[in-house]
Amino acid sequence: MILITGATGNVGRIVVERLAAEGHDVQALSRRPSQTEWPFGVQAVEGDLSDAASLGPALEGVESVYLFPAPGLGADFVAAAEAAGVRHVVLLSSGAVDDDLDVQDGPIATRHFEIEHLLRASGLRWTFLRADTFAVNSLPWGYQTKNGDEIRGAYAEAAAPVVHEADIADAAVAALTTEGHDGKAYRITGPELLTHADQARILGEVLGRPIRYVEIDVEQVRRQMGAFVPAPILADILKFWERSLEHPHAVSPDVETLTGHKARDFRSWVEEHADAF
Numbered sequence: 001m002i003l004i005t006g007a008t009g010n011v012g013r014i015v016v017e018r019l020a021a022e023g024h025d026v027q028a029l030s031r032r033p034s035q036t037e038w039p040f041g042v043q044a045v046e047g048d049l050s051d052a053a054s055l056g057p058a059l060e061g062v063e064s065v066y067l068f069p070a071p072g073l074g075a076d077f078v079a080a081a082e083a084a085g086v087r088h089v090v091l092l093s094s095g096a097v098d099d100d101l102d103v104q105d106g107p108i109a110t111r112h113f114e115i116e117h118l119l120r121a122s123g124l125r126w127t128f129l130r131a132d133t134f135a136v137n138s139l140p141w142g143y144q145t146k147n148g149d150e151i152r153g154a155y156a157e158a159a160a161p162v163v164h165e166a167d168i169a170d171a172a173v174a175a176l177t178t179e180g181h182d183g184k185a186y187r188i189t190g191p192e193l194l195t196h197a198d199q200a201r202i203l204g205e206v207l208g209r210p211i212r213y214v215e216i217d218v219e220q221v222r223r224q225m226g227a228f229v230p231a232p233i234l235a236d237i238l239k240f241w242e243r244s245l246e247h248p249h250a251v252s253p254d255v256e257t258l259t260g261h262k263a264r265d266f267r268s269w270v271e272e273h274a275d276a277f
């Protein structure tokens with residue numbers, strides 16, 4: 001049986017749908033499983049990844065896990081998974097993790113690196129999906145595009161190989177259901193490097209309006225986003241954007257290597273989510 005954690009999330013929910021549609025024996029973890037309508041054939045189970053003692057029923061009979069890197073997830077989870085007989089973990093990690101650094105830069109890379117380290121040091125087989133900037137991160141822009149043709153934010157020229165969540169899910173399904181992925185860290189990116197300004201332009205092209213990204217002062221952004229994002233995480237994101245002006249993350253071929261299909265572009269994501277903008 002395959003356990004999908006983060007199963008109500010952007011990626012996990014697609015992983016559940018795909019595996020169920022392919023006829024795999026799937027169990028979905030949620031802290032509140034009764035609040036979700038699950039695909040036919042999916043068994044939902046309650047548990048909290050930050051509380052390994054709550055995961056007994058969820059881990060019973062499980063061979064493979066798609067692991068969402070929940071806050072508070074740690075060595076207790078790994079010990080519980082090993083004790084339950086889990087063999088393989090496919091971790092949703094982050095493209096922020098840098099193998100060249102012993103000490104990771106910032107809380108986002110550090111948190112994912114620590115979970116990777118726990119898995120490397122365990123007796124479990126592991127595969128890491130180091131995902132880059134999710135397309136869904138642009139969803140909050142919908143508030144601005146519903147009220148005008150401008151998206152106001154930091155660093156118009158900050159660039160990332162923005163990735164469609166369905167490609168991360170497809171990569172997870174491949175890593176969970178086919179051989180040859182043990183001990184590998186894949187870089188899961190979209191097919192092209194896009195700046196914030198590029199993303200706004202593509203949004204406008206799909207919506208048929210001249211949407212443009214208007215760069216505003218970083219301190220103003222810090223104040224505005226600070227209402228929603230914890231300060232250390234926000235500082236990390238702003239630093240990532242600033243660094244990407246000179247040193248953006250590269251596009252990786254790993255989605256196609258894993259899934260056999262080309263990575264979906266941002267335009268296709270916008271077409272699927274146009275109502276939100």
Ligand SMILES: NC(=O)c1ccc[n+]([C@@H]2O[C@H](COP(=O)([O-])OP(=O)(O)OC[C@H]3O[C@@H](n4cnc5c(N)ncnc54)[C@H](OP(=O)(O)O)[C@@H]3O)[C@@H](O)[C@H]2O)c1
Nearest residue numbers: 006008009010011030031048049050070094131132133134
């Ligand atoms: N956004 C990016 O650009 C980016 C880039 C690289 C990596 N990432 C990684 O991807 C993650 C986001 O993935 P996503 O968008 O698929 O997730 P998501 O939409 O944020 O949802 C994750 C799900 O995990 C469940 N969850 C949260 N805490 C839990 C806990 N303690 N125990 C059990 N379940 C818990 C929640 O479900 P229930 O409420 O049903 O329990 C939630 O629906 C980030 O947190 C980061 O680690 C993100």
